[in-house]
Amino acid sequence: MTGSAPTFPAPEFKEPIIAIVGGxxxxxxxxxxxxSHLLVQSQPEPVTIADLDIVNPYFRSREAASQLDKLGIRSIVPEGSLHYADLPIILPQIKGAIENRDGKLVLDVGGDDVGARVLSSLHDAFEKGGxxxxxxxxxxxxxxxxxxxxMKMLNDIEKSSRLKFTGIISNTHLMEYTTPDTIMDGYRLTQEVATKTKLPIVFLSAMSEIVTGVEPGLIDVPVLLLDRYLLKPWERS
Amino acid sequence: MAKILMKGNEAIAEAAIKAGCVNYFCYPITPQNEVGEYMARRLPEVGGAFLQGESEVAVGNMLFGAASTGQRVFTTSSSPGISLMQESISYMAGAHLPVVIVNIMRGGPGLGGILPAQSDYFQATKGGGHGDYRLLVLAPSTIQEAVDLMMLSFHLAEKYRNPVMIIGDGMIGQMMEPVEFPEHHEEPELPSNDLWAITGAKGREPRVIKSLFLDPKLLDDNSWNLYDKYARMEREEIRFESYRIKPKNKILIVSYGTMARICQTAIDELEKDGVSVGLFRPITLFPFPSKQIAKEAKKKNIENVLVIEMSTAQMKEDVDLAVLGAKPVKFYGETGGLVPSPDAVKEQIMKLIKNPNDELKRR
Incomplete structure (x- = not known):
């Protein structure tokens, strides 16, 4: 590669609550x-992450809680033995955090319509603001x-959560087999979905060493450069 | 086919479909629930049906019934659920039925926990149910290997007319990795299942598939027939992988499943520091690669064999039997959902390099 790697604008958010939902x-x-890490670095308000994943037993954001704490990010995760459970536990603090809208709140929601159903019970708190x-x-x-x-995923989740999507994140990868083409193939699919739904692509997320290999100008949305936090036991960061 | 990103549980489900299995029964339990979710979604697309049993006991008997018809059938469960199926597994072994059972292991005994463990080694390899029977037991360490072994397992079950068990720790079910499925699935030719299965008795004598033999002579015959099958498995089905095994090595690690991958990370990093250690990874846990392990352990420079498991030294008993005192067999492990880190493995290896006669702490 010659010259300097392309730099991408980072995503910015006006709204206090950002729910990350998907399959x-x-x-x-x-x-x-x-x-959450980007937000704590790029804007002055306090950042909180809440783990709302009640359908997955492993590889949840709560596993990164101690690392997040060091970065100055508050995390709302179940304590004690419940930390390890896959029970339908919604901590009361989560509802409080949604209602209070104090700083930025990132919600990590469980997968598919089944995982997103948890949002339905928080519907009233969501509707109190942006x-x-x-x-x-x-x-x-x-x-x-x-x-x-x-489209099926989107419709099923909207139905079970009783909330409407406001945007899309293009996060296509193939772990260690990811190439710039992998990212672009996924981006094109996301563009088609965006056109069909009239939703904006709020950002594309990818590992920085791979996304910098994409031909400049092809990605015209902000990019979230990823570090790996949720590693397998044999992986090193 | 191009690679796609799948959770182990989803990949196991798709592999069964690709191997021509459209019969699946299960009862939900963490950490294998995605198999049922996936099959419920996919089976109607390929002319099959997913039936959730009212319990694992019911599922075990549904397997017996479906396998008796000569159709491919499998189930998945996790440790406590597999315990509930033991009666029917013994019945299926006694009745020579081909069936595939996947155990995505969590910590035990009892209800235990939901995090990954390898504590069902004895249950899988030494019986679990009653009587003189064995299961052919396969242990993948990657999602791709889980796919490959899953597709092979139906053929092996039919080749031996015996239940095959795939055991993966919870990590195998829950983690995501890129996988590839073969464009065309081919298997070696076997005699048709129609020769023994219940297919309708039109034009022939009715068949009875059972494990009940009241005449002791017939029961004795059945047990020795089973014994001969297991002896044939020991001759024909041993599978294992060697990693960085070199003549100069002083330590031979024996580890399986995802625990072996943690050992590989430790071994790779030690290699960079100039410390050479080899890994022997059994893929078949029954039949166990005893002769192959003994051969490696007896090599001149080996001072210690180090067994590393997510259990309280279950496979170590088979390694002890393989090595038969020729070299010391040491153990390191964690259980209950704790997973040893590459650093912990490196620490144990370095202790043994420095003081070969030391006993290791249990964890």
């Missing part, structure tokens, strides 16, 4: 943790690999 394994937790509800799409996941699959 199982679309990358919600990793995006939510990285977004919020973003963002659909994470990874085109390499089996049920969101085409427009029809993404």
């Amino acid at each position: 199982y394994g679309s990358g919600k937790s990793e995006v939510a943790v990285n977004l 919020y973003e509800m963002l659909l994470v799409i990874n085109a390499n996941r089996p049920f969101t690999s085409d427009v029809a699959g993404c």
Whole structure:
């Protein structure tokens, strides 16, 4: 590669609440943790992350809680033995945080319509003010690999959560096999979904060493550069 | 086919469909629930049906019934659920039925916890149910290997007309990795299941598939027939992988499943520091690669064999039996959902390099 790597504008948010929602394994937790990190660095308000994943037993944002604490991000996660449970626990502090709208609140929601159902019970708190509800799409996941699959996911989640999406996140990757083409293939699918739904692509998220390999000018939305927080036991950051 | 990103549980489900299995029964339990979710969504698309049993006991008997018809069938569960199926697993082994059972292991005993563990090694390899029977037990360490072994398992079940069990710790079910499915699935030819299965008795004598033999001579025959099958498995089905095994190594690690991958990270990092350690990873836990482990352990420079598991030293008993005192067999492990880190593994290895006669702390 010659010259300096392209730099991308980072996403910015006016709304105090950002709910990260999507299919199982679309990358919600990793995006939510990285977004919280970006927000704590890029704007003055306090940042809180809340783990609302009640359908997944492993690889939830709560696993990064101690790291987040060091970065100055407050996390609302179940304490004690409940930390390890996959029970339908919604901490009362989460409802309080949504109602108070104090600083920025990032919500890491469980996968599919089943995982997003938890939002339905918080519906009234959400409707008291502004919020973003963002659909994470990874085109390499089996049920969101085409427009029809993404539309079904979007409609099912809106139905079960009783909330409307406000935007889309393009988070297509193939772990260690991700190439710039992987990112662009996913971005194109997300663009089609955006056109069909009239929702904006709020940002694209990708590992910085790969997204910098994308030809300049092809990505015309903000980019969230990802670090890996939720590692497998044999992986090193 | 291009690679896609799948959770282990989803990949196991899709692999079964790709291997031509459209019969699946299960009862929900963490951490394997995505298999049922996936099958409920996918099976109607391929002409199959997912039926949730009223309990794991019911599911075990549904497997017996479906397998008796010569159709491919499988179930998935996790440790406590697998315990509930033991009666029917023994019945299916006794009745020579091909069936595939996947155990995505969580911490035990009892209800235990929902985090990854390898504490069902004894249950899988030494029986679990009653009587003189064995399961053919396969242990993948990656999602791709889980797919490959899942597709192979139906063939093995039919080749031996015996239940095959795939055991993966919770990590195998829950983590995501890129996987690839073969464009065309091919298997070696086997005699048709129609030769023994219940397919309708039109034009032939009715068949009875059972594990009840009141005549002791017939029961004795059945048990020795089973014994001969297991002996044949030991001759033909041993699978394992060696990693960085070199003549100069002083330590041989034996580890399986995702625990072996943690050991690989430790081994790779030690190699960079100039410390060479080899890993032996059994893929079949029954039949166990005893001769192959003994051969590696007896090599001149090996001072210690180090077994690392997420259990309180269950596989170690088989390694002890393989090595038969030729070299010391040491153990390191954590259980209950605690997963040893690469750093912890490195620390244990370095202790043994410095003081080969030391006993390791349990965890």
